[in-house]
Amino acid sequence: MNLTAQTREKIAKTFIWAAAVLVLAVLTAIIADILIKGLPVINFSFLTEIPRSMGRAGGVASPIVGTVLITLLAVTIAVPFGIGTALYLAEYTKDGIITRLIRFSAESLAGIPSIVYGLFGFIFFVIYLGLGWSILSGGLTLAFMILPTIIRTAEEAIRSVPLSFREASYSLGATKTQTIFKVVFPSAIRGITNGIILSVGRCIAETAAVMLTAGSALQLPSSILDPTRTMAVHFYILAVEGISAENAYGTAALLIILIFLINVVANMLVNRFVAKGR
Protein backbone atom coordinates (compact mmCIF):
# COMPACT_ATOMS: atom_id res chain seq x y z
CA MET A 1 0.00 0.00 0.00
CA ASN A 2 1.28 3.40 -0.85
CA LEU A 3 -0.28 6.03 1.33
CA THR A 4 0.72 9.65 1.41
CA ALA A 5 1.97 11.11 4.65
CA GLN A 6 -1.24 13.12 5.01
CA THR A 7 -3.46 10.05 4.66
CA ARG A 8 -1.42 8.21 7.27
CA GLU A 9 -1.64 11.20 9.54
CA LYS A 10 -5.42 11.21 9.14
CA ILE A 11 -5.76 7.50 9.84
CA ALA A 12 -3.53 7.76 12.89
CA LYS A 13 -5.46 10.74 14.20
CA THR A 14 -8.77 8.97 13.72
CA PHE A 15 -7.58 5.95 15.66
CA ILE A 16 -6.18 7.98 18.52
CA TRP A 17 -9.31 10.09 18.66
CA ALA A 18 -11.56 7.02 18.59
CA ALA A 19 -9.59 5.34 21.37
CA ALA A 20 -9.79 8.44 23.56
CA VAL A 21 -13.51 8.85 22.96
CA LEU A 22 -14.20 5.18 23.67
CA VAL A 23 -12.30 5.20 26.95
CA LEU A 24 -13.91 8.43 28.04
CA ALA A 25 -17.38 7.13 27.13
CA VAL A 26 -16.96 3.92 29.11
CA LEU A 27 -15.64 5.77 32.16
CA THR A 28 -18.40 8.35 32.00
CA ALA A 29 -21.02 5.61 31.70
CA ILE A 30 -19.74 3.80 34.78
CA ILE A 31 -19.47 6.91 36.90
CA ALA A 32 -22.83 8.23 35.69
CA ASP A 33 -24.51 4.90 36.49
CA ILE A 34 -23.14 4.90 40.03
CA LEU A 35 -23.91 8.54 40.70
CA ILE A 36 -27.44 8.36 39.26
CA LYS A 37 -28.31 5.35 41.40
CA GLY A 38 -26.18 6.29 44.40
CA LEU A 39 -26.61 10.03 44.93
CA PRO A 40 -30.34 9.86 45.84
CA VAL A 41 -29.43 7.49 48.68
CA ILE A 42 -26.96 9.93 50.22
CA ASN A 43 -28.47 12.23 52.82
CA PHE A 44 -27.64 13.44 56.31
CA SER A 45 -28.72 10.29 58.11
CA PHE A 46 -26.88 8.08 55.60
CA LEU A 47 -23.70 9.93 56.47
CA THR A 48 -24.18 10.05 60.22
CA GLU A 49 -25.86 6.77 61.22
CA ILE A 50 -24.07 3.49 61.67
CA PRO A 51 -25.36 0.54 59.59
CA ARG A 52 -28.30 -1.35 61.00
CA SER A 53 -29.35 -4.95 60.24
CA MET A 54 -26.14 -5.75 58.37
CA GLY A 55 -26.39 -2.58 56.30
CA ARG A 56 -29.91 -3.07 55.03
CA ALA A 57 -30.85 0.06 56.93
CA GLY A 58 -29.02 2.91 58.62
CA GLY A 59 -26.07 4.72 57.17
CA VAL A 60 -22.36 4.34 56.65
CA ALA A 61 -20.89 6.45 59.46
CA SER A 62 -18.70 3.68 60.86
CA PRO A 63 -17.34 2.58 57.46
CA ILE A 64 -16.48 6.23 56.75
CA VAL A 65 -14.60 6.47 60.04
CA GLY A 66 -12.87 3.13 59.39
CA THR A 67 -11.82 4.16 55.90
CA VAL A 68 -10.45 7.49 57.02
CA LEU A 69 -8.53 6.07 59.97
CA ILE A 70 -7.00 3.13 58.12
CA THR A 71 -6.01 5.29 55.15
CA LEU A 72 -4.57 8.02 57.36
CA LEU A 73 -2.59 5.49 59.33
CA ALA A 74 -1.23 3.78 56.22
CA VAL A 75 -0.26 7.05 54.57
CA THR A 76 1.28 8.51 57.72
CA ILE A 77 3.51 5.48 58.04
CA ALA A 78 4.34 4.93 54.38
CA VAL A 79 4.97 8.52 53.26
CA PRO A 80 7.97 9.36 55.46
CA PHE A 81 9.60 5.99 54.88
CA GLY A 82 8.82 6.08 51.17
CA ILE A 83 10.14 9.59 50.61
CA GLY A 84 13.16 8.88 52.79
CA THR A 85 14.01 5.82 50.75
CA ALA A 86 13.48 7.71 47.51
CA LEU A 87 15.76 10.52 48.67
CA TYR A 88 18.38 8.01 49.66
CA LEU A 89 18.20 6.26 46.32
CA ALA A 90 18.14 9.40 44.22
CA GLU A 91 20.48 11.69 46.13
CA TYR A 92 22.75 9.95 48.55
CA THR A 93 24.04 6.88 46.77
CA LYS A 94 25.72 6.04 43.57
CA ASP A 95 24.18 3.22 41.61
CA GLY A 96 25.44 -0.03 43.06
CA ILE A 97 24.34 -3.42 44.24
CA ILE A 98 22.41 -2.07 47.22
CA THR A 99 20.47 0.53 45.29
CA ARG A 100 19.69 -1.97 42.57
CA LEU A 101 18.51 -4.44 45.17
CA ILE A 102 16.23 -1.88 46.82
CA ARG A 103 14.87 -0.73 43.50
CA PHE A 104 14.32 -4.30 42.33
CA SER A 105 12.48 -5.19 45.54
CA ALA A 106 10.31 -2.09 45.31
CA GLU A 107 9.44 -2.87 41.72
CA SER A 108 8.62 -6.49 42.49
CA LEU A 109 6.56 -5.54 45.53
CA ALA A 110 4.57 -3.05 43.49
CA GLY A 111 3.35 -5.85 41.26
CA ILE A 112 2.21 -8.26 43.97
CA PRO A 113 -1.59 -8.70 44.27
CA SER A 114 -2.99 -6.97 47.33
CA ILE A 115 -4.41 -10.24 48.72
CA VAL A 116 -0.83 -11.37 49.29
CA TYR A 117 -0.23 -8.30 51.46
CA GLY A 118 -3.48 -9.16 53.19
CA LEU A 119 -2.28 -12.67 53.95
CA PHE A 120 1.07 -11.36 55.18
CA GLY A 121 -0.69 -8.78 57.37
CA PHE A 122 -3.04 -11.42 58.73
CA ILE A 123 -0.24 -13.81 59.65
CA PHE A 124 2.22 -11.22 60.90
CA PHE A 125 0.21 -8.38 62.47
CA VAL A 126 -3.09 -10.06 63.33
CA ILE A 127 -1.78 -13.41 64.58
CA TYR A 128 1.95 -13.23 65.28
CA LEU A 129 2.09 -9.75 66.84
CA GLY A 130 -1.33 -10.32 68.33
CA LEU A 131 -2.79 -7.05 67.11
CA GLY A 132 -5.96 -8.85 66.07
CA TRP A 133 -8.34 -7.60 63.44
CA SER A 134 -7.84 -3.91 63.98
CA ILE A 135 -7.37 -0.53 62.42
CA LEU A 136 -3.70 -0.82 63.36
CA SER A 137 -3.23 -4.15 61.56
CA GLY A 138 -5.09 -2.86 58.51
CA GLY A 139 -3.17 0.43 58.41
CA LEU A 140 0.20 -1.29 58.74
CA THR A 141 -0.68 -3.79 56.04
CA LEU A 142 -1.80 -1.08 53.65
CA ALA A 143 1.34 0.92 54.48
CA PHE A 144 3.39 -2.00 53.19
CA MET A 145 1.15 -2.26 50.16
CA ILE A 146 1.57 1.37 49.08
CA LEU A 147 5.21 1.78 50.07
CA PRO A 148 6.63 0.59 46.71
CA THR A 149 4.40 2.99 44.78
CA ILE A 150 5.42 5.92 46.94
CA ILE A 151 9.11 5.06 46.64
CA ARG A 152 8.96 4.71 42.88
CA THR A 153 6.95 7.82 42.14
CA ALA A 154 8.95 9.93 44.59
CA GLU A 155 12.27 8.71 43.25
CA GLU A 156 11.19 9.44 39.71
CA ALA A 157 10.00 12.91 40.68
CA ILE A 158 13.23 13.67 42.54
CA ARG A 159 15.36 12.44 39.66
CA SER A 160 13.52 14.55 37.15
CA VAL A 161 14.46 17.79 38.92
CA PRO A 162 16.89 19.42 36.47
CA LEU A 163 20.59 19.29 37.29
CA SER A 164 20.78 23.02 36.66
CA PHE A 165 18.64 23.71 39.77
CA ARG A 166 21.02 21.77 41.96
CA GLU A 167 24.08 23.36 40.40
CA ALA A 168 22.64 26.83 40.79
CA SER A 169 21.92 26.11 44.43
CA TYR A 170 25.40 24.69 45.14
CA SER A 171 27.01 27.59 43.35
CA LEU A 172 25.21 29.99 45.67
CA GLY A 173 26.77 28.39 48.71
CA ALA A 174 24.12 25.83 49.64
CA THR A 175 25.07 22.48 51.10
CA LYS A 176 23.69 19.29 49.70
CA THR A 177 21.04 19.02 52.40
CA GLN A 178 20.00 22.66 51.97
CA THR A 179 19.76 22.09 48.24
CA ILE A 180 17.60 19.02 48.70
CA PHE A 181 15.19 20.73 51.06
CA LYS A 182 15.06 24.16 49.44
CA VAL A 183 15.19 23.26 45.77
CA VAL A 184 14.93 19.59 44.90
CA PHE A 185 12.10 18.63 47.20
CA PRO A 186 9.78 21.56 46.40
CA SER A 187 10.37 20.97 42.70
CA ALA A 188 9.51 17.31 43.04
CA ILE A 189 6.51 17.83 45.32
CA ARG A 190 3.99 17.61 42.50
CA GLY A 191 5.21 14.21 41.39
CA ILE A 192 5.48 13.04 44.98
CA THR A 193 1.93 14.21 45.72
CA ASN A 194 0.64 12.39 42.68
CA GLY A 195 2.16 9.18 44.05
CA ILE A 196 0.57 9.82 47.44
CA ILE A 197 -2.85 10.53 45.95
CA LEU A 198 -2.58 7.35 43.92
CA SER A 199 -1.74 5.47 47.11
CA VAL A 200 -4.59 7.04 49.05
CA GLY A 201 -6.88 5.92 46.26
CA ARG A 202 -5.56 2.38 46.52
CA CYS A 203 -6.05 2.34 50.29
CA ILE A 204 -9.60 3.59 50.02
CA ALA A 205 -10.42 1.11 47.28
CA GLU A 206 -8.76 -1.91 48.87
CA THR A 207 -11.05 -4.74 49.99
CA ALA A 208 -9.28 -8.10 50.29
CA ALA A 209 -6.27 -6.95 52.28
CA VAL A 210 -8.30 -4.88 54.77
CA MET A 211 -10.92 -7.55 55.27
CA LEU A 212 -8.18 -9.98 56.26
CA THR A 213 -6.51 -7.56 58.65
CA ALA A 214 -9.09 -5.07 59.94
CA GLY A 215 -12.13 -7.30 59.84
CA SER A 216 -15.65 -6.17 58.99
CA ALA A 217 -17.07 -4.88 62.27
CA LEU A 218 -20.02 -2.54 61.97
CA GLN A 219 -19.79 -0.57 65.20
CA LEU A 220 -17.79 2.63 65.61
CA PRO A 221 -14.22 1.89 66.70
CA SER A 222 -13.11 3.42 69.98
CA SER A 223 -9.37 2.89 69.49
CA ILE A 224 -7.03 1.84 66.72
CA LEU A 225 -6.95 -1.62 68.26
CA ASP A 226 -10.63 -2.12 67.44
CA PRO A 227 -11.74 -3.91 64.30
CA THR A 228 -13.55 -1.90 61.68
CA ARG A 229 -14.97 -2.05 58.20
CA THR A 230 -13.98 0.27 55.39
CA MET A 231 -16.42 1.65 52.83
CA ALA A 232 -15.02 -0.58 50.10
CA VAL A 233 -15.48 -3.67 52.27
CA HIS A 234 -18.97 -2.51 53.24
CA PHE A 235 -19.84 -2.03 49.60
CA TYR A 236 -18.41 -5.44 48.72
CA ILE A 237 -20.38 -7.22 51.43
CA LEU A 238 -23.62 -5.37 50.62
CA ALA A 239 -23.31 -6.23 46.95
CA VAL A 240 -21.99 -9.79 47.13
CA GLU A 241 -24.35 -10.95 49.84
CA GLY A 242 -27.25 -9.19 48.18
CA ILE A 243 -28.04 -7.22 51.30
CA SER A 244 -28.97 -3.89 49.78
CA ALA A 245 -28.18 -2.80 46.23
CA GLU A 246 -29.47 0.64 47.06
CA ASN A 247 -27.06 1.18 49.96
CA ALA A 248 -24.26 -0.42 47.97
CA TYR A 249 -24.75 2.22 45.28
CA GLY A 250 -24.88 4.95 47.90
CA THR A 251 -21.57 3.76 49.34
CA ALA A 252 -20.00 3.55 45.89
CA ALA A 253 -21.11 7.08 45.02
CA LEU A 254 -19.66 8.30 48.29
CA LEU A 255 -16.35 6.57 47.47
CA ILE A 256 -16.17 8.31 44.12
CA ILE A 257 -16.95 11.68 45.66
CA LEU A 258 -14.35 11.11 48.37
CA ILE A 259 -11.59 10.26 45.92
CA PHE A 260 -12.53 13.21 43.74
CA LEU A 261 -12.42 15.56 46.74
CA ILE A 262 -9.05 14.23 47.86
CA ASN A 263 -7.61 14.92 44.42
CA VAL A 264 -8.95 18.45 44.30
CA VAL A 265 -7.93 19.35 47.84
CA ALA A 266 -4.44 17.87 47.53
CA ASN A 267 -3.78 19.77 44.32
CA MET A 268 -5.09 22.97 45.84
CA LEU A 269 -2.81 22.59 48.84
CA VAL A 270 0.21 21.94 46.65
CA ASN A 271 -0.54 24.94 44.46
CA ARG A 272 -1.20 27.17 47.38
CA PHE A 273 1.74 26.35 49.60
CA VAL A 274 4.58 24.62 47.88
CA ALA A 275 4.52 25.04 44.14
CA LYS A 276 4.31 28.83 44.13
CA GLY A 277 6.33 30.16 41.20
CA ARG A 278 7.14 26.70 39.94
Added chain:
Amino acid sequence: MDRNPKISIRDFNFFFDKKQVIFDLNLDISKNEIFAVFGPAGSGITTLLRALNRLVEMTSDAKAQGEILLDGKSIYSENMNVTDLRRKVGMVFDVPTPLPISIFENIVYGPRLSGIRNKSELNDIAEKALREAALWDDVKDRLNIAAMSLSGGQQQRLCIARVLALKPEVVLLDRPCSGLDPISTAKIEESLIQLKKQFTIIIAPHNIQQAARISDRAAFMLLGHLIEEGTNEDIFVKANKDSRTNDYITGRFG
Protein backbone atom coordinates in the same frame (compact mmCIF):
# COMPACT_ATOMS: atom_id res chain seq x y z
CA MET B 1 54.25 39.56 37.29
CA ASP B 2 51.74 40.00 40.06
CA ARG B 3 53.32 39.01 43.37
CA ASN B 4 49.96 38.61 45.06
CA PRO B 5 47.65 37.07 42.49
CA LYS B 6 44.02 36.64 43.52
CA ILE B 7 44.01 33.18 42.02
CA SER B 8 47.00 31.10 41.29
CA ILE B 9 46.73 27.85 39.37
CA ARG B 10 49.76 25.59 39.76
CA ASP B 11 50.52 22.43 37.75
CA PHE B 12 46.86 21.75 37.53
CA ASN B 13 45.56 18.57 35.92
CA PHE B 14 41.96 17.51 35.75
CA PHE B 15 40.37 14.16 35.01
CA PHE B 16 36.87 12.87 34.39
CA ASP B 17 37.20 9.24 35.36
CA LYS B 18 40.35 8.36 33.47
CA LYS B 19 39.97 10.97 30.78
CA GLN B 20 42.26 13.95 31.25
CA VAL B 21 40.74 17.25 30.16
CA ILE B 22 43.17 19.82 31.62
CA PHE B 23 46.95 19.39 31.33
CA ASP B 24 49.66 21.01 33.48
CA LEU B 25 47.96 24.36 33.70
CA ASN B 26 49.79 27.31 35.27
CA LEU B 27 48.02 30.62 35.41
CA ASP B 28 47.86 33.68 37.69
CA ILE B 29 44.87 35.97 37.82
CA SER B 30 45.23 39.37 39.44
CA LYS B 31 42.79 41.21 41.63
CA ASN B 32 40.27 43.46 39.86
CA GLU B 33 41.03 42.33 36.37
CA ILE B 34 38.83 40.80 33.73
CA PHE B 35 40.57 37.67 32.63
CA ALA B 36 39.21 35.94 29.52
CA VAL B 37 39.83 32.26 28.84
CA PHE B 38 38.92 31.30 25.30
CA GLY B 39 39.36 28.43 22.90
CA PRO B 40 37.48 26.06 20.63
CA ALA B 41 34.75 23.70 21.88
CA GLY B 42 35.97 21.03 24.27
CA SER B 43 39.07 22.92 25.38
CA GLY B 44 38.20 22.43 29.03
CA ILE B 45 37.22 25.99 29.80
CA THR B 46 33.91 25.17 31.48
CA THR B 47 35.71 22.47 33.43
CA LEU B 48 38.37 24.94 34.55
CA LEU B 49 35.77 27.46 35.74
CA ARG B 50 33.86 24.75 37.60
CA ALA B 51 37.08 23.55 39.20
CA LEU B 52 37.70 27.06 40.54
CA ASN B 53 34.62 26.87 42.79
CA ARG B 54 34.77 23.08 43.18
CA LEU B 55 31.35 22.69 41.64
CA VAL B 56 32.45 20.07 39.17
CA GLU B 57 32.97 17.45 41.86
CA MET B 58 29.36 17.75 43.06
CA THR B 59 27.83 16.28 39.95
CA SER B 60 30.43 14.10 38.28
CA ASP B 61 33.16 11.62 38.96
CA ALA B 62 36.10 13.97 38.78
CA LYS B 63 39.62 14.26 40.10
CA ALA B 64 41.83 17.30 40.41
CA GLN B 65 45.61 17.23 40.74
CA GLY B 66 47.88 20.15 41.53
CA GLU B 67 46.98 23.38 43.27
CA ILE B 68 44.56 26.20 42.95
CA LEU B 69 45.27 28.99 45.42
CA LEU B 70 42.79 31.67 46.36
CA ASP B 71 44.65 34.49 48.14
CA GLY B 72 47.46 32.03 48.64
CA LYS B 73 45.26 29.35 50.27
CA SER B 74 44.70 26.04 48.57
CA ILE B 75 41.05 25.54 47.72
CA TYR B 76 41.55 21.78 47.69
CA SER B 77 42.99 21.62 51.19
CA GLU B 78 41.18 19.68 53.89
CA ASN B 79 40.17 22.68 55.94
CA MET B 80 38.69 24.64 53.04
CA ASN B 81 34.99 25.20 53.66
CA VAL B 82 33.50 24.49 50.25
CA THR B 83 30.28 26.45 50.74
CA ASP B 84 32.31 29.49 51.83
CA LEU B 85 34.48 29.03 48.78
CA ARG B 86 31.44 29.04 46.50
CA ARG B 87 30.17 32.21 48.12
CA LYS B 88 33.55 33.86 47.56
CA VAL B 89 33.85 32.53 44.03
CA GLY B 90 30.47 33.11 42.42
CA MET B 91 29.45 31.56 39.14
CA VAL B 92 27.20 32.39 36.20
CA PHE B 93 26.50 29.44 33.93
CA ASP B 94 26.48 29.28 30.15
CA VAL B 95 22.70 28.95 30.17
CA PRO B 96 20.44 30.95 32.46
CA THR B 97 19.73 28.89 35.58
CA PRO B 98 17.02 30.69 37.53
CA LEU B 99 15.67 28.64 40.42
CA PRO B 100 11.93 27.92 40.17
CA ILE B 101 11.05 30.62 42.68
CA SER B 102 10.36 34.34 42.42
CA ILE B 103 12.83 36.94 41.17
CA PHE B 104 13.28 38.27 44.68
CA GLU B 105 13.76 34.83 46.22
CA ASN B 106 16.36 33.97 43.59
CA ILE B 107 18.44 36.96 44.55
CA VAL B 108 18.22 36.54 48.27
CA TYR B 109 18.77 32.77 48.10
CA GLY B 110 22.47 33.11 48.84
CA PRO B 111 22.19 35.88 51.45
CA ARG B 112 19.47 33.93 53.29
CA LEU B 113 21.72 30.87 53.38
CA SER B 114 24.46 32.94 54.95
CA GLY B 115 22.06 33.87 57.71
CA ILE B 116 20.59 37.24 56.75
CA ARG B 117 16.94 37.30 57.89
CA ASN B 118 16.16 41.00 58.16
CA LYS B 119 13.58 41.83 55.50
CA SER B 120 14.71 45.37 54.81
CA GLU B 121 18.34 44.28 54.61
CA LEU B 122 17.32 41.62 52.07
CA ASN B 123 15.34 44.21 50.13
CA ASP B 124 18.38 46.48 49.96
CA ILE B 125 20.62 43.64 48.82
CA ALA B 126 18.16 42.69 46.09
CA GLU B 127 17.77 46.26 44.81
CA LYS B 128 21.52 46.89 44.76
CA ALA B 129 22.28 43.63 42.97
CA LEU B 130 19.53 44.18 40.40
CA ARG B 131 20.77 47.71 39.69
CA GLU B 132 24.32 46.49 39.23
CA ALA B 133 23.16 43.84 36.81
CA ALA B 134 21.12 46.43 34.88
CA LEU B 135 17.87 44.62 35.56
CA TRP B 136 16.25 46.83 38.18
CA ASP B 137 14.23 48.97 35.79
CA ASP B 138 12.88 45.88 34.02
CA VAL B 139 11.61 44.13 37.11
CA LYS B 140 11.25 46.57 39.99
CA ASP B 141 7.44 46.35 39.93
CA ARG B 142 7.22 42.58 39.76
CA LEU B 143 9.85 41.14 42.04
CA ASN B 144 7.45 38.45 43.18
CA ILE B 145 6.71 36.87 39.82
CA ALA B 146 8.34 33.59 38.85
CA ALA B 147 11.90 34.07 37.65
CA MET B 148 11.23 31.52 34.92
CA SER B 149 8.79 33.90 33.28
CA LEU B 150 11.52 36.42 32.41
CA SER B 151 13.07 36.48 28.95
CA GLY B 152 16.34 34.64 28.39
CA GLY B 153 18.38 37.84 28.55
CA GLN B 154 16.62 38.99 31.70
CA GLN B 155 17.12 35.56 33.27
CA GLN B 156 20.84 35.74 32.62
CA ARG B 157 21.05 39.21 34.14
CA LEU B 158 19.09 37.85 37.09
CA CYS B 159 21.73 35.14 37.46
CA ILE B 160 24.42 37.81 37.46
CA ALA B 161 22.50 39.82 40.06
CA ARG B 162 22.12 36.66 42.14
CA VAL B 163 25.88 36.20 42.18
CA LEU B 164 26.52 39.86 43.02
CA ALA B 165 24.18 39.53 45.99
CA LEU B 166 26.65 37.05 47.46
CA LYS B 167 29.23 39.86 47.63
CA PRO B 168 31.80 37.52 46.09
CA GLU B 169 35.48 38.21 45.59
CA VAL B 170 35.73 36.42 42.28
CA VAL B 171 33.04 36.03 39.64
CA LEU B 172 33.22 33.21 37.11
CA LEU B 173 31.22 33.82 33.96
CA ASP B 174 30.79 30.96 31.53
CA ARG B 175 29.66 32.52 28.25
CA PRO B 176 27.25 34.80 30.07
CA CYS B 177 26.02 36.29 26.82
CA SER B 178 25.41 33.23 24.70
CA GLY B 179 21.92 33.40 23.31
CA LEU B 180 21.51 37.06 24.22
CA ASP B 181 20.68 39.87 21.83
CA PRO B 182 23.28 42.59 21.18
CA ILE B 183 21.57 45.09 23.48
CA SER B 184 21.50 42.75 26.46
CA THR B 185 25.09 41.78 25.67
CA ALA B 186 26.19 45.42 25.65
CA LYS B 187 24.39 46.01 28.96
CA ILE B 188 26.12 43.06 30.56
CA GLU B 189 29.52 44.07 29.22
CA GLU B 190 29.08 47.60 30.57
CA SER B 191 28.14 46.21 33.96
CA LEU B 192 31.17 43.93 33.99
CA ILE B 193 33.54 46.78 33.30
CA GLN B 194 31.94 48.69 36.18
CA LEU B 195 32.05 45.66 38.43
CA LYS B 196 35.69 44.79 38.07
CA LYS B 197 36.42 47.59 40.52
CA GLN B 198 34.83 45.38 43.15
CA PHE B 199 35.63 41.88 41.96
CA THR B 200 38.02 39.76 40.02
CA ILE B 201 36.27 38.48 36.91
CA ILE B 202 37.12 35.36 34.96
CA ILE B 203 35.08 35.01 31.82
CA ALA B 204 34.70 32.48 29.07
CA PRO B 205 33.72 34.98 26.38
CA HIS B 206 31.13 34.00 23.84
CA ASN B 207 33.35 35.09 20.99
CA ILE B 208 36.79 36.57 20.26
CA GLN B 209 35.38 40.07 19.80
CA GLN B 210 33.93 40.02 23.28
CA ALA B 211 37.22 38.84 24.74
CA ALA B 212 39.03 41.65 22.91
CA ARG B 213 36.47 44.25 24.01
CA ILE B 214 36.39 43.63 27.72
CA SER B 215 39.39 41.64 28.90
CA ASP B 216 42.48 43.06 30.60
CA ARG B 217 44.32 39.84 30.06
CA ALA B 218 43.46 36.68 28.21
CA ALA B 219 44.50 33.07 27.77
CA PHE B 220 44.02 30.77 24.81
CA MET B 221 43.36 27.10 25.54
CA LEU B 222 43.32 24.20 23.14
CA LEU B 223 42.29 20.65 24.08
CA GLY B 224 43.12 21.22 27.72
CA HIS B 225 46.47 22.88 27.16
CA LEU B 226 47.27 26.51 27.79
CA ILE B 227 48.73 27.75 24.51
CA GLU B 228 49.30 31.42 25.21
CA GLU B 229 48.47 34.06 27.78
CA GLY B 230 49.11 37.75 27.93
CA THR B 231 47.64 41.21 28.13
CA ASN B 232 44.77 42.19 25.89
CA GLU B 233 47.28 43.91 23.63
CA ASP B 234 49.62 40.89 23.52
CA ILE B 235 46.85 38.57 22.48
CA PHE B 236 44.54 40.64 20.31
CA VAL B 237 46.66 43.48 18.91
CA LYS B 238 50.27 42.44 18.60
CA ALA B 239 51.55 39.46 16.69
CA ASN B 240 50.89 36.26 18.67
CA LYS B 241 53.76 34.26 20.05
CA ASP B 242 52.09 31.02 19.04
CA SER B 243 50.80 30.59 15.52
CA ARG B 244 47.86 28.47 16.79
CA THR B 245 46.53 31.44 18.77
CA ASN B 246 46.80 33.60 15.72
CA ASP B 247 45.08 31.00 13.55
CA TYR B 248 42.21 30.77 16.01
CA ILE B 249 41.80 34.52 16.42
CA THR B 250 41.86 35.17 12.71
CA GLY B 251 39.39 32.35 12.18
CA ARG B 252 41.62 29.95 10.34
CA PHE B 253 40.54 27.06 12.50
CA GLY B 254 38.27 26.14 15.37
